[in-house]
Amino acid sequence: MAIFTSKLKMARRVMRAMSLLRQTRVSTARRMFSDAPPSRKRTEKFGPVTWTGLALAGVVSSGVVYYYYTEKDRLQTQSTSKVTSVGKPLLGGPWTLVDCDTRRAVTDASFRGKYALLYFGFTHCPDICPNELVRIGDVLDKLEAENCPEVVPLFVTVDPKRDTIAQMQIYKADFHPKFKMLTGTRDQIAEIAKAYRVYFSKADENDDDDDDYLVDHSIVMYLVxxxxxxxxxxxxxxxVDDIAAKIKTYF
Structure with missing residues (x-):
């Protein structure tokens, strides 16, 4: 940046010099075309040297200005590439859960060879989770309509106590038929949540009702x-349109 700043200062000095020389040129032209002949002293002062200097200054200033803008664009592009290449978050990792359809254990390796869209929630969620699952279904419909590679939607419960296999199967019926409903032990849920940095916590910790509570959790879809x-x-x-368009860039 220090080099860039010094070049900017140089360009500004040349600009000021050009402005002064333009004023000199106008003054000289007026004297040349006036009725009174110019004095020898003034003619010598503003003679060929002035015009040569003006031409030279024009060439130099044009080069400096061109270099200034070229260097500016290069530095901006370089800066942007550094920012965007800092990287994606270190998310994901091995996990083991239970597929509520087959009642069998599945792992992250079970979905290799396919794209997957993960969402963490709970079936007793009054509004946010249903809305997000509908949005995921809309994304899948858009991708399927364009014959894109298959994307498997995975719903991971953060409330394994109430989200039994039977409850998850009932809940699934309201959404896209390709949803895979996944549950597990508290430790298994904590493991995958940690891998994706998903926050979840019982909203009413002091509530005496063990079965009627909400769960605060991250509202994020993860593409794998x-x-x-x-x-x-x-x-x-x-x-939805933006999500579908972004996913297509990874195919």
Whole structure:
């Protein structure tokens, strides 16, 4: 940046010099075309040297200005590439849960070879989770309509106490038929939540009712590639069209 700043100062000095020389040129032209002949002293002062200097200054200033803008664009591009290449978050990792359809254990390796879209929630969620699952279904419909590679939607409960296999199967019926409903022990849920940095906590810790409570949790969709590696995430603010378009860039 110090080099860039010094070049900027140089360009500004040349600009000022050009402005002064333009004023000199105008003054000289007026004297040349006036009725009174110019004095020898003034003619010598503003003679060929002035015009040569003006031409030289024009060439130099043009080069400096061109270099200034070229260097500015290069530095901006370089800066942007550094920012965007800082990297995606280190999310994901091995996990083991239970598929509520087959009642068998599944792992992260069970979905290798396919794209997966993970969402963490709970079936007793009054509004946010249903809305997000509907949005995921809309994304899948858009991708399927364009014959894109299959994306498997995974719903991971953060409330394994109430979200039994039977409850998850009932809940699934209201959403896209391709949803895989996953549950597990508290430790298994904690493991995958930690891998994806998902926050969840019982909202009413002091509530005496053990079965009627809400769970605060992160509202994020996670895109995982066929190799099991995390690719991208989408927040509640992301539009369905934008999510689908972004996912297509990874195919």
């Amino acid at each position: 590639g066929p190799d099991g590696e995390f690719l991208d995430f989408f927040t509640q603010a992301a539009r």
